[in-house]
Amino acid sequence: xxxxxxxxxxxxxxxxxxxxxxxxxxxxxxxxxxxxxxxxxxxxxxxxxxxxxxxxxxxxxxxxxxxxxxxxxxxxxxxxxxxxxxxxxxxxxxxxxxxxxxxxxxxxxxxxxxxxxxxxxxxxxxxxxxxxxxxxxxxxxxxxxxxxxxxxxxxxxxxxxxxxxxxxxxxxxxxxxxxxxxxxxxxxxxxxxxxxxxxxxxxxxxxxxxxxxxxxxxxxxxxxxxxxxxxxxxxxxxxxxxxxxxxxxxxxxxxxxxxxxxxxxxxxxxxxxxxxxxxxxxxxxxxxxxxxxxxxxxxxxxxxxxxxxxxxxxxxxxxxxxxxxxxxxxxxxxxxxxxxxxxxxxxxxxxxxxxxxxxxxxxxxxxxxxxxxxxxxxxxxxxxxxxxxxxxxxxxxxxxxxxxxxxxxxxxxxxxxxxxxxxxxxxxxxxxxxxxxxxxxxxxxxxxxxxxxxxxxxxxxxxxxxxxxxxxxxxxxxxxxxxxxxxxxxxxxxxxxxxxxxxxxxxxxxxxxxxxxxxxxxx
Amino acid sequence: xxxxxxxxxxxxxxxxxxxxxxxxxxxxxxxxxxxxxxxxxxxxxxxxxxxxxxxxxxxxxxxxxxxxxxxxxxxxxxxxxxxxxxxxxxxxxxxxxxxxxxxxxxxxxxxxxxxxxxxxxxxxxxxxxxxxxxxxxxxxxxxxxxxxxxxxxxxxxxxxxxxxxxxxxxxxxxxxxxxxxxxxxxxxxxxxxxxxxxxxxxxxxxxxxxxxxxxxxxxxxxxxxxxxxxxxxxxxxxxxxxxxxxxxxxxxxxxxxxxxxxxxx
Numbered sequence: 001x002x003x004x005x006x007x008x009x010x011x012x013x014x015x016x017x018x019x020x021x022x023x024x025x026x027x028x029x030x031x032x033x034x035x036x037x038x039x040x041x042x043x044x045x046x047x048x049x050x051x052x053x054x055x056x057x058x059x060x061x062x063x064x065x066x067x068x069x070x071x072x073x074x075x076x077x078x079x080x081x082x083x084x085x086x087x088x089x090x091x092x093x094x095x096x097x098x099x100x101x102x103x104x105x106x107x108x109x110x111x112x113x114x115x116x117x118x119x120x121x122x123x124x125x126x127x128x129x130x131x132x133x134x135x136x137x138x139x140x141x142x143x144x145x146x147x148x149x150x151x152x153x154x155x156x157x158x159x160x161x162x163x164x165x166x167x168x169x170x171x172x173x174x175x176x177x178x179x180x181x182x183x184x185x186x187x188x189x190x191x192x193x194x195x196x197x198x199x200x201x202x203x204x205x206x207x208x209x210x211x212x213x214x215x216x217x218x219x220x221x222x223x224x225x226x227x228x229x230x231x232x233x234x235x236x237x238x239x240x241x242x243x244x245x246x247x248x249x250x251x252x253x254x255x256x257x258x259x260x261x262x263x264x265x266x267x268x269x270x271x272x273x274x275x276x277x278x279x280x281x282x283x284x285x286x287x288x289x290x291x292x293x294x295x296x297x298x299x300x301x302x303x304x305x306x307x308x309x310x311x312x313x314x315x316x317x318x319x320x321x322x323x324x325x326x327x328x329x330x331x332x333x334x335x336x337x338x339x340x341x342x343x344x345x346x347x348x349x350x351x352x353x354x355x356x357x358x359x360x361x362x363x364x365x366x367x368x369x370x371x372x373x374x375x376x377x378x379x380x381x382x383x384x385x386x387x388x389x390x391x392x393x394x395x396x397x398x399x400x401x402x403x404x405x406x407x408x409x410x411x412x413x414x415x416x417x418x419x420x421x422x423x424x425x426x427x428x429x430x431x432x433x434x435x436x437x438x439x440x441x442x443x444x445x446x447x448x449x450x451x452x453x454x455x456x457x458x459x460x461x462x463x464x465x466x467x468x469x470x471x472x473x474x475x476x477x478x479x480x481x482x483x484x485x486x487x488x489x490x491x492x493x494x495x496x497x498x499x500x501x502x503x504x505x506x507x508x509x510x511x512x513x514x515x516x517x518x519x520x521x522x523x
Numbered sequence: 524x525x526x527x528x529x530x531x532x533x534x535x536x537x538x539x540x541x542x543x544x545x546x547x548x549x550x551x552x553x554x555x556x557x558x559x560x561x562x563x564x565x566x567x568x569x570x571x572x573x574x575x576x577x578x579x580x581x582x583x584x585x586x587x588x589x590x591x592x593x594x595x596x597x598x599x600x601x602x603x604x605x606x607x608x609x610x611x612x613x614x615x616x617x618x619x620x621x622x623x624x625x626x627x628x629x630x631x632x633x634x635x636x637x638x639x640x641x642x643x644x645x646x647x648x649x650x651x652x653x654x655x656x657x658x659x660x661x662x663x664x665x666x667x668x669x670x671x672x673x674x675x676x677x678x679x680x681x682x683x684x685x686x687x688x689x690x691x692x693x694x695x696x697x698x699x700x701x702x703x704x705x706x707x708x709x710x711x712x713x714x715x716x717x718x719x720x721x722x723x724x725x726x727x728x729x730x731x732x733x734x735x736x737x738x739x740x741x742x743x744x745x746x747x748x749x750x751x752x753x754x755x756x757x758x759x760x761x762x763x764x765x766x767x768x769x770x771x772x773x774x775x776x777x778x779x780x781x782x783x784x785x786x787x788x
Contacts, residue, residue: 011664428627
């Protein structure tokens with residue numbers, strides 16, 4: 001009877017025209033909706049961009065401190081044995097292909113890749129369960145494992161009766177769940193003695209190496225031996241000896257290690273200067289600040305006045321000591337009877353001897369730069385964490401802002417719908433279908449969403465960029481995370497689309513269900 | 524829903540029909556139409572069994588005091604709402620049986636609406652207002668643009684096609700509204716008090732335009748009005764009271780003396 005298909009749907013381009021007309025005609029109301037979207041998206045963009053930029057700065061800074069890291073790692077490996085828990089953590093942090101990985105595998109007596117994989121699988125599982133137990137409250141730990149700590153927990157659980165009681169108590173703790181598949185834990189515990197033996201073997205290997213290195217480097221320790229080797233230009237031989245003792249060193253890291261030890265010796269010299277009594281005791285009075293050698297070194301970095309003061313203080317100390325000594329000598333000489341050898345006090349050693357202002361300034365500057373980097377690194381690590389992704393709090397804030405945004409847009413759109421009841425009803429009288437009207441409103445909202453989204457993400461990006469380049473300067477651009485920024489833009493666009501679309505659903509429904517009779521209403 | 528009043532109403536209507544001179548096909552047929560509005564427990568019976576017929580090319584006026592069900596009748600025969608009971612046949616299609624999309628189709632293709640307060644979309648120019656109606660009917664844009672210019676020319680607004688409604692006078696806006704109502708070549712024009720917001724002179728012009736369209740295009744015009752000049756041009760006048768058609772006058776039976784009302788020419 002009636003073929004409604006004859007009435008074609010409104011083409012999308014026409015619909016866009018209609019929406020754009022409406023948006024530009026009601027500019028103020030549209031602007032309100034756009035501003036709501038802008039705020040929410042700017043918030044999202046700023047949080048995401050800040051995360052990405054912060055992490056890129058963090059990586060830059062960590063890259064700069066890597067020299068120190070190579071040195072300190074070498075010193076640790078060559079001079080200290082880890083506890084078995086720390087050993088487990090170190091093994092789990094290993095990346096295949098590094099010399100560190102090879103070292104640990106050699107210490108553990110692992111020969112083939114398959115063995116290595118099996119060993120790593122065991123240690124990773126152990127690490128995961130250890131994390132689980134470490135995460136327990138003291139009360140729960142007392143209940144479940146009788147207050148055992150660290151790897152001793154697994155030892156305790158190896159006993160079948162203990163394990164039984166553990167499972168019994170665990171089943172009563174409804175909120176608590178062991179990680180991994182059911183039965184995996186029991187299999188792990190059954191395997192635990194073997195795992196432990198392997199870890200102990202690894203630690204023993206480590207310990208042997210440390211002993212051998214101590215033996216070859218003499219009483220001054222590995223640092224002194226390495227410094228001596230560097231001074232005599234026989235570092236290659238030294239590292240070969242260390243390698244023979246069981247510690248491989250990445251050849252690429254050797255220059256860094258040498259630079260590290262050189263720096264360390266220079267630093268020690270500078271600190272020694274500052275610890276000298278004339279400086280130490282008069283620093284507070286002169287500079288009105290608490291004396292600490294490292295703080296004093298940093299303070300001296302940019303202040304020639306302080307360096308020359310230090311030189312002056314040392315010289316004054318010399319003069320005072322010498323004057324005292326002369327006086328004492330005169331007194332003793334006066335008292336000593338003729339013919340007797342006077343018991344003279346020892347000549348005071350010179351404080352200022354060996355103080356080189358230029359060298360001191362250079363070290364102070366180097367140290368200040370290092371310390372700044374370290375502080376920046378620490379601050380960045382604290383702020384941006386060690387991993388990628390948004391923090392839980394950030395996600396929560398973003399979600400709240402999204403909810404507020406959706407409610408705000410829905411409200412504005414609903415107002416707009418109720419205000420335009422006549423227009424909508426007239427369109428229906430002209431033959432617009434319910435679906436067309438609804439789609440019209442969703443399109444309108446989405447257009448505003450895209451506009452707001454684009455403005456919002458650019459705004460958020462620029463604000464964060466401005467603030468962070470103020471703080472970090474050029475460091476920001478050394479590893480600029482272009483890909484992540486693009487990803488953020490896409491994400492923002494998608495979010496603005498979804499938010500504005502979702503917010504328009506209810507208003508669009510109201511509009512599409514409006515009776516065409518409303519057009520007759522005279523107000 | 525047969526009740527006593529409805530049957531008598533049928534009687535008067537059936538008597539009235541054979542007396543018509545010009546016999547053309549029936550375009551709107553309402554049979555026993557009732558319409559109830561329910562608000563909470565209170566049921567308002569706006570139409571109480573109306574039966575009437577409108578033939579193609581007729582010029583009909585609907586009159587009645589406020590609250591008589593005039594607007595409801597208007598809405599019902601205009602496919603704006605479906606009756607509670609009874610049948611409304613528009614061009615042989617029973618409106619009561621249609622779903623929303625089909626009702627939209629009927630409104631789009633068969634009926635043109637003209638409102639008292641013009642109801643133009645404020646954000647669009649005169650031409651776009653006319654075009655929109657065609658676009659809803661599925662006419663492609665270029666064709667719609669050409670046709671809307673032709674129709675605007677017909678209502679005498681060719682020069683002002685690019686103006687927004689707020690830049691046009693009341694009479695001009697009403698002309699745009701008429702052009703929009705004619706956009707899809709409807710068979711029926713429904714006019715709701717279309718001269719109420721206009722001054723006498725402009726009102727007369729609009730009425731003349733409507734009469735011309737009625738004569739030259741053979742479009743059926745149904746007006747709800749209190750304007751005597753409109754009644755003067757009508758073929759028949761329905762007098763609604765208490766949800767029923769109380770009287771139907773033929774134009775020749777009604778004596779309207781415009782001179783005594785004081786038209787200036």
